Structures are given as C-alpha cells and as structure tokens.
Amino acid sequence: MFSLSLCFQVDNSSLTGESEPQSRSPDNTHDNPLETRNVAFFSTNCVEGTARGIVICTGDHTVMGRIATLTSGLETGKTPIAKEIEHFIHIITGVAVFLGVTFFILAIVLGYSWLEAVIFLIGIIVANVPEGLLATVTVCLTLTAKRMAKKNCLVKNLEAVETLGSTSTICSDKTGTLTQNRMTVAHMWFDNQIHEADTTEDQSGASFDKSSVTWLSLARVAGLCNRAQFKAGQDALPILKRDVAGDASESALLKCIELCCGSVRANRDRNKKVAEIPFNSTNKYQLSIHETEDTNDNRYLLVMKGAPERILDCCSTIMVQGKEQPMDEELKESFQNAYMELGGLGERVLGFCHTMLAEDQYPKGFAFDTDDVNFQTDQLCFIGLMSMIDPPRAAVPDAVGKCRSAGIKVIMVTGDHPITAKAIAKGVGIISEGNETVEDIAARLNIPVSQVNPRDAKACVIHGTDLKDLSQDQMDDILRNHTEIVFARTSPQQKLIIVEGCQRLGAIVAVTGDGVNDSPALKKADIGVAMGISGSDVSKQAADMILLDDNFASIVTGVEEGRLIFDNLKKSIAYTLTSNIPEITPFLLFICANIPLPLGTITILCIDLGTDMVPAISLAYETAESDIMKRQPRNPFRDKLVNERLISIAYGQIGMIQAVAGFFAYFVILAENGFLPSKLVGIRLNWDDRSVNDLEDSYGQQWTYEQRKIVEFTCHTAFFVSIVVVQWADVIICKTRRNSVFQQGMRNKILIFGLFEETALAAFLSYCPGMDVALRMYPLKPSWWFCAFPYSFLIFVYDEVRKLLLRRNPGGWVERETYY
Amino acid sequence: MQVGTMDLVTLVVFGSWLAPALASAENADKDYDSPFEYDYESLRIGGLVFAVVLFVLGIVLIVTKKCSCSSDKPRPKAPDEETAVPIAQ
Numbered sequence: 001m002f003s004l005s006l007c008f009q010v011d012n013s014s015l016t017g018e019s020e021p022q023s024r025s026p027d028n029t030h031d032n033p034l035e036t037r038n039v040a041f042f043s044t045n046c047v048e049g050t051a052r053g054i055v056i057c058t059g060d061h062t063v064m065g066r067i068a069t070l071t072s073g074l075e076t077g078k079t080p081i082a083k084e085i086e087h088f089i090h091i092i093t094g095v096a097v098f099l100g101v102t103f104f105i106l107a108i109v110l111g112y113s114w115l116e117a118v119i120f121l122i123g124i125i126v127a128n129v130p131e132g133l134l135a136t137v138t139v140c141l142t143l144t145a146k147r148m149a150k151k152n153c154l155v156k157n158l159e160a161v162e163t164l165g166s167t168s169t170i171c172s173d174k175t176g177t178l179t180q181n182r183m184t185v186a187h188m189w190f191d192n193q194i195h196e197a198d199t200t201e202d203q204s205g206a207s208f209d210k211s212s213v214t215w216l217s218l219a220r221v222a223g224l225c226n227r228a229q230f231k232a233g234q235d236a237l238p239i240l241k242r243d244v245a246g247d248a249s250e251s252a253l254l255k256c257i258e259l260c261c262g263s264v265r266a267n268r269d270r271n272k273k274v275a276e277i278p279f280n281s282t283n284k285y286q287l288s289i290h291e292t293e294d295t296n297d298n299r300y301l302l303v304m305k306g307a308p309e310r311i312l313d314c315c316s317t318i319m320v321q322g323k324e325q326p327m328d329e330e331l332k333e334s335f336q337n338a339y340m341e342l343g344g345l346g347e348r349v350l351g352f353c354h355t356m357l358a359e360d361q362y363p364k365g366f367a368f369d370t371d372d373v374n375f376q377t378d379q380l381c382f383i384g385l386m387s388m389i390d391p392p393r394a395a396v397p398d399a400v401g402k403c404r405s406a407g408i409k410v411i412m413v414t415g416d417h418p419i420t421a422k423a424i425a426k427g428v429g430i431i432s433e434g435n436e437t438v439e440d441i442a443a444r445l446n447i448p449v450s451q452v453n454p455r456d457a458k459a460c461v462i463h464g465t466d467l468k469d470l471s472q473d474q475m476d477d478i479l480r481n482h483t484e485i486v487f488a489r490t491s492p493q494q495k496l497i498i499v500e501g502c503q504r505l506g507a508i509v510a511v512t513g514d515g516v517n518d519s520p521a522l523k524k525a526d527i528g529v530a531m532g533i534s535g536s537d538v539s540k541q542a543a544d545m546i547l548l549d550d551n552f553a554s555i556v557t558g559v560e561e562g563r564l565i566f567d568n569l570k571k572s573i574a575y576t577l578t579s580n581i582p583e584i585t586p587f588l589l590f591i592c593a594n595i596p597l598p599l600g601t602i603t604i605l606c607i608d609l610g611t612d613m614v615p616a617i618s619l620a621y622e623t624a625e626s627d628i629m630k631r632q633p634r635n636p637f638r639d640k641l642v643n644e645r646l647i648s649i650a651y652g653q654i655g656m657i658q659a660v661a662g663f664f665a666y667f668v669i670l671a672e673n674g675f676l677p678s679k680l681v682g683i684r685l686n687w688d689d690r691s692v693n694d695l696e697d698s699y700g701q702q703w704t705y706e707q708r709k710i711v712e713f714t715c716h717t718a719f720f721v722s723i724v725v726v727q728w729a730d731v732i733i734c735k736t737r738r739n740s741v742f743q744q745g746m747r748n749k750i751l752i753f754g755l756f757e758e759t760a761l762a763a764f765l766s767y768c769p770g771m772d773v774a775l776r777m778y779p780l781k782p783s784w785w786f787c788a789f790p791y792s793f794l795i796f797v798y799d800e801v802r803k804l805l806l807r808r809n810p811g812g813w814v815e816r817e818t819y820y
Numbered sequence: 821m822q823v824g825t826m827d828l829v830t831l832v833v834f835g836s837w838l839a840p841a842l843a844s845a846e847n848a849d850k851d852y853d854s855p856f857e858y859d860y861e862s863l864r865i866g867g868l869v870f871a872v873v874l875f876v877l878g879i880v881l882i883v884t885k886k887c888s889c890s891s892d893k894p895r896p897k898a899p900d901e902e903t904a905v906p907i908a909q
Contacts, residue, residue, distance in 0.1 A: 013879060754877030760871045767867030779863050 002026045002038045007280055008041050008049035009247070021047040021247055032465075033063070043516065047247060063704075067492045070520040071263065071542055074496075079159040080166045080508055081566075083640035085137065088403070088573065091642060095651075096128035099584065107591055119180045120591055126601060127583040130576045131608040132616065140572060140620035144565045151557045154532065160544035162569075163527040164555065165562020166508045167408055171499055171521065174414035174421060176534050177552065178428055179390045183248040185256035186347055186391065189338040190214045190384030191320055192331070197256060200251035210260060213322025218383045221352040223257040223264040224271055225288050225303040226250050227278070230258075249348060252388045274300065275368035284310045287377065289357070289368055299362045300357040308339050310384055311351030315382035324381050338385060346423030347387035353380040363615050389420075395553035400429040402556045407612040407632035409507075411485045413495050415464075415517055418488035421460050427488045435459040435484055458482060462769065464489035467497070475501045495521040508636060512555065514539055529555060556629075563628045566641065567737070570820060572619040573642055575727075575734040576649050579607055581655025582662045582723050589663075594684035596712050598666045602775050603720040611724050611761050615731040615754035622748055627738045646820035653735070654795055658726040660761040661791030665722040666715045668787050674699045675713050687712075714778040719765050721780060722788035724762040728755055729792040733799035737820065740803055 002008070002024055009021040023037070030036040040046075040053070042062040059065050078115060100121045107117035117283035124648050141162065145155045155161050175181055188195045191214050228246025239258050240820055244251035258264050276288035285306025292301050304311060317324045318331055325331075342349045357375065362368075368375055400410050412430050414421050425431045438457045444447040460482045467490065470478070478485065481499055495511075499521045502509045511518065511525035514535035519542040522528030530543035533552045540546055547554045556627075673684075674697035686692050687708060694702040703711075736744045746752060771777045805814040 115877065177859070753878045753882045756874045756881070760874035763867050763871035767864045767871065769864060777865060780858055781858070781863065 002040070002051050002053040003485070004053075005051035006049055007278070008051040011045045011047050012041065023049075024051060064516060067516060067520060068538075070493065070496065071523050071538075074520060074523045076523060077155070077526070079163050080636055081141075081159045081162040081569075081641070083636070087640055088642035091647065092128065092130070092577075095647075096125050099128060099588075100124045100740060103588060103591060110213065110591070112591075114654060120587065122582060123587050123601065127405055127587060127604055130580060131605065132613050133573065136572055136576065136613065136616040137569060139617045140565060140569055143617075143620050144561050148561050149556060151554060152551065152571070153554045153558050154546040154548050155544070156546065157544045160527050162562045162565050163358055163508065163544070164510060164558035165560075165564070165566050166560065166634055167510045167527065167562075169409045169411060169502045169507040170403060170510045170512065170555070171411045171413045171495070171502065171525070172430075172511075172552075173515065173518050174412055174416055174424055175390065175529060176514040177512050178396050178412070179392050179424060181390060181534060183252040183348070183388045184391050185252050185386055185569075186217075186389045187342055187345075187387045188218065188384060189335075189342070189387075192334055194338055194341065214262075214319050214383060217319060217322075217354060218352055218386070219257050219261045220267070220271075221303040221305060221354050221383060222253045222386060223261070223267050224273070224290055224301075224377050225286055225305045225352070226253055226257075226264075229265070230254070230256045235578040244284040249350065249388055253350075253386065254655055256386075264278050271301065275370050276372050279306065287316075289375070292356075297356075299359045300362055300366070301354060302357055302380070303352075303354045304377075304380060305350055305352045306565075308335075308349050308351035311353050311380075312382060314378045314380050315353050316379045318382040319384075327382065335382075335385075342385065343385040344419070344423075345387070345389070346417070346420035347389040349385055349387040351382070351385050353382045355380045355483050363404045389423070393550075393552060395551055397427070397429045399553040399556050402629060403559065404429070404432075406556075406629045408559070409483065409500075411487070411498070413487045413490055413498055413521070416488060418461050418463055418486075421488040425461075425484075431459045431484045437461050441599060455481070459484035459486075461486045461488060464491060464494055467494050474502075476505060479505055492517040492520050497525055499524050506636070508633070510555070512552070513543075518542075529558075537655055550798075560624075560629055563631070563634075564624050567624070567628070568620045568622050570641060570646065571622065571734045571737065572616045574646050574820065575619060575730055576608075576612055576616050577650040578645070578658065578734075579612060579723055579727060581651055582659040582719075582726070583607065585659040586662070586719065590684065594682045595680045595710075596670075596687045596715070598663065598686060598715060599719040600713070600716045600776070603716045603777070605778075606720055606765060606775075610765075611728065611758040614757050615727065615751065618748060618750040618754040619731070619734060621750045622735055623744075625736055625744065643820060645818055649818055649820060654730060657791055657795050657798070658723060658730070661726045661788040662722045664791065665718045665784060665787035669715050669718050669784060670711065671699070674701050675711075710772075710778060713772075713776045715782065717777045717782055718784050718787070720777070720789075721762050721766065721785060724758055725785070725788040726792045726795060727758070729795040731755065733796060736803065738803060738806060740800060740807075794810070 003026055005025050008024045010024055011021050025037050028036055028038050033039050038055075040051075041064065042057075043064045057065075060069055068629075103118050104121040107120050108114070112120070138158070141158045144161045145158060148155055148161065151687065172178055185197045190198060191212055203614055213574075226246075228244050228250035231243040231245055234242040239255055242255075246254070254264060261267070263441060270293035274289045274291060277283070277286065279286040283306070285304055287302065287304045290301045290303065292299065304314065312332070312335060316327060318327050319325070320331075321554050330723075339349060354787050355376075362375060366375075366688040397546055403410055412421060412428075422431065422437075431437075435458045436444070436456075437459045438449055438454060439461075440451045440459075441452045441457055445452075460478065462478070462485065466488070467475075467487065475497070487494070490498070495518065499509050499511060503526070508526045510527045510529060511521045512529040512531075513519075513522055514531035516536050516538045520540045522530060522539055522542040527545060528539075528543035529545045530539040530549060532540070532546045532548040533550045535543075535546070535550075545558065583599060583604045589595055590597045650665060667680075670680060676698040679698045683695075686695055690705050693704040695708060696702055731754065732741055735748065735751065765771055765775065765777050767779045802814060802818060805812070806819055809815065
C-alpha cells in the first residue's frame with residue numbers, strides 16, 4: 001500500500017493478465033484490492049518510477065500466497081481413462097468371481113473335496129484375469145505420449161494423454177495463451193481514414209498506403225516522441241524479435257516505425273532532442289522538442305503524443321494530405337467516430353500532433369524550461385491516431401475452429417478488461433460471426449438490455465464482479481444455455497469456480513493458461529495445459545501437459561491423439577479378452593465332463609504374457625477409421641471403454657469359436673493316439689492317478705502314467721498353438737470396429753511383425769529341445785497346426801459379415817447389439 | 821561231474837538255437853512297431869528353423885519398413901516464430 005508515489009507503474013500481467021503497465025498512486029480508488037490504485041502485489045514487476053509504501057500482507061496472506069494455498073489444497077480427481085479402466089476391472093472381476101463361485105459350488109455338488117474345489121476356483125480366476133492387459137495399456141499410452149512429444153506436446157501424466165480426447169470444454173486464458181503478449185500497432189487514423197497495420201509475426205499481412213505526407217509526419221512524431229530503444233547488439237535479429245528497453249506501447253510504436261520507415265535511431269540522431277516532458281498521468285501526454293535535420297531551417301520541432309482527447313484539445317489545426325487545415329466540427333466529429341470505433345475494438349489509442357515553433361519567438365539556443373513551461377503547448381497541428389492491441393497468436397483462430405467442429409466448447413477466462421477480451425474473442429473465433437451478446441442486441445434494436453430476450457443471445461460476456469453475485473444455479477444456467485462465453489476481470493478464485501461449474505454439468509474440462517493466476521484452475525481441471533516458453537513455473541507445475549512451443553494448435557493434436565488412443569485401447573482390450581474363453585472352457589469341461597485337462601496353467605500364461613502381448617500392443621498403432629475430429633466428444637456416462645457389447649463379442653461370439661477350435665485340436669490328437677472322444681468322458685480320475693499304469697484306450701492299448709501325461713501335455717501345446725492360430729484372425733478383425741479390413745488395409749507393420757513373432761514364439765516353445773522338461777511342452781506334428789485353420793477362417797468371415805451388416809444398416813439391430 | 825559238462829553242452833546247443841530265434845523275433849517287433857515311431861528329432865529341427873526364419877523375417881520387416889516409411893513422411897513443420905518480448909525484465 002502506497003503512501004507516496006512518483007510516476008510509479010507496475011506490470012500485473014503475471015497476476016491478472018493485463019499486458020499494459022498500471023500506474024499506482026496513494027489514492028484509494030476501489031473497494032476491490034485488485035482494482036484499487038494504491039496497492040501493489042508481491043511477485044509483480046515494477047516498470048518505472050519510484051514509490052514508498054508499507055507492507056500489509058506477507059507470505060500466505062498475499063494474493064500470490066492465497067493462490068498458492070488454493071492450488072496446493074486442491075485434490076485432483078481421477079482422470080477419465082482411470083475411471084474407464086476401473087469400470088472395466090469391475091466388469092471382469094464380476095465375471096471372474098461369478099464363474100469361479102458357480103463352479104466352486106458345482107464342484108462341491110459333484111462330489112469333489114474342498115481342496116480340489118478351491119483349486120478349481122483359483123484356476124478359473126487365473127484364466128479369467130487378462131494378465132498382460134496392464135502392460136499393454138501402459139505401453140499404448142506411452143507410445144501415444146511419445147508421438148505427442150514429437151509434436152511438441154509434453155505430457156507429464158501418462159493418463160492425461162487420453163483426457164484431451166474426451167474433453168468437451170476448453171477454458172482458455174487470454175494473455176500469453178491466445179495472444180502473443182506483446183502490444184502491436186494495429187490501426188492508424190490519418191487523412192480522415194482508418195488504416196490497418198500488419199500485426200502478423202512474419203509481416204505477411206496486408207500493408208497500407210504509405211505515400212501520404214501525413215503518414216511521414218505521423219511516423220516522425222511516433223519515432224521521436226518515444227523513449228524506447230532497442231537494446232544493443234541486435235542488428236542481426238529481425239525487428240520483431242529484438243529486445244526493447246521501454247514500456248509496452250512505446251516498444252510497439254518503435255517496432256512499427258522501424259519496420260515501415262527504417263532506422264529510428266538514425267532519425268533521432270538527425271533530429272536531436274533538446275527538451276522533453278515525459279508522460280505523466282496528470283497531463284496525460286508526452287512532449288519533446290527537437291532540432292530539425294534541415295540545417296537551413298533554424299526552427300525547432302515540437303512533437304507531442306498522449307491520450308487522444310487531450311491532444312485534440314491542444315490542437316487548432318489538422319493535417320490532411322500533408323496540408324494544414326483549420327479544425328472544424330466535421331473533422332472533430334470524424335475524429336470522435338474513429339476514436340469510438342478503435343476503442344470499441346478493445347485497442348489502446350494514442351493521439352499525435354506537432355508544430356514547428358516560430359523562429360522569432362524561439363530562436364536557436366532558446367533555453368526550454370520543462371518544469372516551468374515557457375513555450376507554447378497549444379495551437380498545435382493534429383496529425384492522427386495510432387491504436388495498439390495485443391494480437392492473437394497466428395495458429396489460434398484455426399485451432400479454435402477445429403475444436404469447435406470437433407464439438408468442443410471454447411470459453412475464454414481472463415483477468416483483462418471486458419472490451420479487450422470481447423475483441424480478442426471475436427478475432428479468434430470464440431465469438432463467431434453473427435452471434436451477439438444481450439448488449440449487442442440491445443444496441444442494435446435500440447432497446448434497453450433488460451428487454452432483450454436472453455434466449456436470443458448465444459454469446460455472453462460476464463464481468464468478474466457480476467460473477468461474484470451469481471448462485472450455482474444461475475452459473476449452470478449460463479454455462480448450459482450459451483455456446484460462446486467470455487469471462488473477463490476474473491480472479492484466480494473465480495477461474496476455479498468456473499471450472500467447477502463446468503465439471504458439475506458433466507463436462508470434461510481442459511484449462512489452458514500461462515500465469516500464476518491460472519494455476520488453481522489448471523490443477524482443478526481434468527487436464528491443465530501450460531505454455532512452455534512463456535509460462536510461469538507455477539503454471540507448469542500445476543499443469544498435466546505443457547506446450548513446448550506455445551502453439552495453441554497443439555491442443556488439436558492432443559485431442560486427435562487422445563480420441564485415437566481411446567479407440568485403439570478398445571480394440572486392444574477386445575483382442576486380449578477374447579482369448580479368455582478358450583482358456584477358461586478347458587477347466588470347465590475338465591470339472592464337469594471329467595475329461596483329461598485340455599489346457600494347463602503354464603500354457604495359459606504363455607498366451608497371456610507371451611504370444612498375445614505384441615499383437616495387443618500393435619493395435620495401438622492403428623490409424624483412425626473415420627474422421628475422428630468430426631465426432632462429438634464422448635459422453636463419459638454413456639460411452640464407456642468396455643461395454644456389454646464388447647464383452648458379448650469377445651466372450652460370447654469370437655471367444656466361443658476359438659474355444660471350439662482348441663477342443664477340436666485336443667480331440668484330434670487324443671483320437672490319433674487311440675483315445676476316441678467317447679472314451680475320454682469320465683476318464684479323469686483314472687487318467688490323473690499315478691498308480692494306474694495300464695489304462696486302456698479305445699483300441700485296447702495300455703498306457704502308463706508317464707506316457708499318458710506326455711500325450712496330455714502335447715494336447716496342452718496343441719491347444720496353445722490353436723489359440724495362437726485363431727488369434728491371428730482375431731487381431732485382424734480387431735483392427736477395425738466398423739470398416740472392413742480391406743478398406744483399412746494392412747499398413748500397420750507392427751501388427752504384421754506381431755503376427756510373425758507370435759507364431760515364432762509358439763513354434764519355439766513347442767520345438768525347442770528341453771521345453772519338454774522345462775515347461776512340459778512337446779513338439780507337434782505339422783498336421784496338428786492345421787487343425788485350427790478352418791476356425792480361424794470362420795472367425796474372419798463371421799466378423800467381416802457382421803461389420804458389413806453394421807455398415808449397411810446403421811442404427812439397426814446388429815449395430816445396437818454388437819458395435820462396441 | 822559228467823552231469824555238469826553234459827548240462828553245459830545242452831545249454832550251449834539250446835542257446836545257439838534260441839539266439840537266431842530271438843534275433844528274428846526282434847526284427848519282427850521292429851516292423852510291427854514302425855507305425856508307432858515318429859522322427860521327433862527332424863521335427864524339432866524343422867520347427868526350430870521355422871521359428872528362427874519367422875523371427876528374422878519379422879525383425880527385417882520392422883527395420884526396413886521403418887526406414888522407407890520415414891523418408892516418405894513430410895518434414896515436420898518448423899515451429900511458428902513467435903516471441904513474447906519480456907517487458908522490462
């Protein structure tokens with residue numbers, strides 16, 4: 001809090017987002033401590049001047065400290081993908097426990113002992129749990145995170161990779177995120193006309209007509225009446241990238257003039273400064289007196305710039321097309337209109353004027369006194385206006401457009417003024433052409449604001465002070481009914497309230513920001529996105545994702561990758577779950593039909609943790625089936641990762657065919673060895689009995705325990721290989737959920753690699769000498785490999801037909817029952 | 821004493837008659853069992869060769885396709901040139 005200040009200015013951009021330095025004085029102008037002029041804040045920068053004051057708050061009680069407490073006290077909820085995986089785990093656990101308990105009871109009923117029944121229970125649960133799935137999901141997310149890192153999106157939290165894909169609302173900060181955070185000259189008014197300047201970063205925009213003499217005078221005044229300078233040693237850098245010593249507006253003017261008219265320093269050297277009155281808030285202008293470069297002319301040049309209305313008051317004439325004309329009402333009227341228009345665009349407007357001081361009154365060597373003004377400061381010649389704005393970043397309008405066509409709502413939340421915020425929102429596309437706020441409608445129809453039907457206004461701009469008075473229901477109402485919303489003059493606490501409001505309505509919220517004032521919102525959001533280069537460390541800490549090149553358009557990339565990985569995870573899970581059925585059914589038949597065990601636990605693990613891993617991971621490399629950016633964001637309550645339809649396909653349809661394939665191979669081997677299927681039913685007790693060494697088969701041959709067990713383990717190996725063979729077909733059909741495989745193509749090289757490796761591993765496990773001792777897996781005769789081929793083909797044909805029906809009858813029974 | 825030598829001669833005569841009979845019985849067993857014998861050694865070798873070939877083919881597929889695909893991909897766009905000029909830092 002200040003007791004004394006002298007031309008004191010602070011830059012509050014790290015706290016409130018205002019890019020313009022604010023002047024401070026000892027007067028209490030406002031109740032709100034953020035608005036009043038006699039308070040400065042911890043961690044903001046002082047730009048110029050001197051002041052003396054007393055400290056009123058320290059540490060946690062400062063505004064900065066309160067933001068820090070707010071941020072650290074927030075609990076981040078679960079990410080959407082974590083919720084989905086939890087839901088999926090519940091389903092799988094339910095099925096596993098249900099089957100396990102059912103068969104436990106069945107086993108007891110059938111007369112097995114307690115211990116045996118418990119062993120069956122455990123075996124069934126092991127077969128039900130997809131052991132490799134956790135590794136698969138982690139690898140898929142990691143691959144996506146790597147892909148995003150290549151596109152300059154650094155993801156700090158692995159699960160956040162998918163969150164952007166589910167996002168339905170983006171709350172974006174303005175300064176530094178949507179805008180470049182540097183003031184740039186946008187418009188000029190001279191010769192009774194508004195001219196547009198080029199605000200793009202690489203000077204690719206349209207240029208204006210520079211031939212007018214008025215422009216030359218304007219440029220001269222802007223260059224001379226300016227205390228900003230380029231820092232030394234930057235001649236090699238392009239003008240826009242150079243560092244400037246001086247305040248934001250003067251830097252903007254300096255760069256503009258340098259770009260248009262050449263070296264300002266040379267111009268200043270030619271027109272030496274003799275005296276100057278710096279800008280102060282009482283006068284609201286800045287004035288300097290120069291010697292002209294014309295050596296024959298001994299007159300002094302007085303140039304002045306400042307607030308437009310003050311400058312106009314000091315002027316009696318106006319320059320039009322290079323000629324001085326007396327100021328008349330018509331010209332004053334057009335000046336007012338221009339000023340209104342530029343102000344309405346949210347730009348900061350400055351007026352410029354000059355005069356040549358008469359030689360007789362002010363001869364060469366005249367001592368100009370700046371404290372006690374001894375020269376004329378009126379009867380000047382008005383030249384024109386220049387207005388400045390912090391322009392939007394180049395990639396932002398496009399990115400906002402893409403987000404909106406992807407069904408994502410974009411809301412601007414800023415600490416800056418409503419008019420600037422609205423202007424930027426219009427420039428960026430958050431408020432689209434043709435959408436009006438209630439104020440716009442009132443102005444257009446010339447009726448008071450209260451008479452406007454709120455339903456007509458699709459857009460609205462809400463001031464922070466109004467936000468304080470809103471109840472939760474009113475806030476929900478606003479968020480629900482308006483598609484284009486701008487919140488201006490919001491405090492960090494209010495940003496948090498806005499995010500919470502959106503989340504209450506069931507949206508998944510992404511917050512983008514770069515300053516300290518954004519950090520509570522960044523933390524609370526489902527995904528916080530911070531700017532990497534210009535962002536503060538606090539915001540980078542609070543965020544889940546960092547845009548390394550500050551490119552807002554990377555958010556579109558994030559959305560695309562997130563949606564893609566969600567789809568691919570579905571496919572991967574469907575693939576992995578399918579092999580559960582051919583793993584469980586041997587156990588079930590073993591218990592119920594008393595046949596020798598068709599598939600052992602070691603072989604189950606060889607499938608889940610061995611051969612199924614690479615194909616499941618390879619599904620993460622699948623390309624999108626249709627344009628994912630044209631879809632609506634998924635509804636977190638209805639569109640689940642794993643739903644009943646996926647389970648029905650995996651367990652009920654494809655899984656069953658796979659189980660039949662396995663059993664077919666099993667029966668074929670036993671039959672070839674002499675045990676016809678009819679003989680097998682009920683043989684279990686004798687088969688597993690070590691003491692029975694003369695078990696007779698269908699042909700009367702007698703088998704010792706060891707011999708039988710070798711045949712049994714050969715059957716396990718064959719069942720395992722059959723599962724591998726049918727999983728070839730499964731991975732190919734899981735590539736697509738709707739398109740035909742022929743449409744999608746086999747461009748996924750990792751998948752083909754997976755198929756080869758899977759088969760190589762299966763062959764290795766079967767044929768490697770020593771496997772019979774180590775894992776009890778035996779070499780298979782080549783003909784037994786082919787047992788499962790017809791079933792593999794059947795799976796392929798079945799699913800292609802299903803997808804064909806699905807495509808032909810959108811919304812029909814097939815889609816409702818089987819499209820996952 | 822003569823009984824011992826006579827027994828020995830009878831045993832030798834009996835044995836020499838038995839041996840060829842035994843030998844021929846063994847041969848007959850071999851032919852009889854042949855449908856039950858299977859050459860697992862060559863099967864193992866064949867299977868292992870198949871496994872190695874597939875494995876190498878997979879690696880080759882990944883390595884070469886990755887090279888040719890990355891040369892087809894367009895060069896990544898250079899990041900937009902934007903700087904935030906720090907104000908009076």
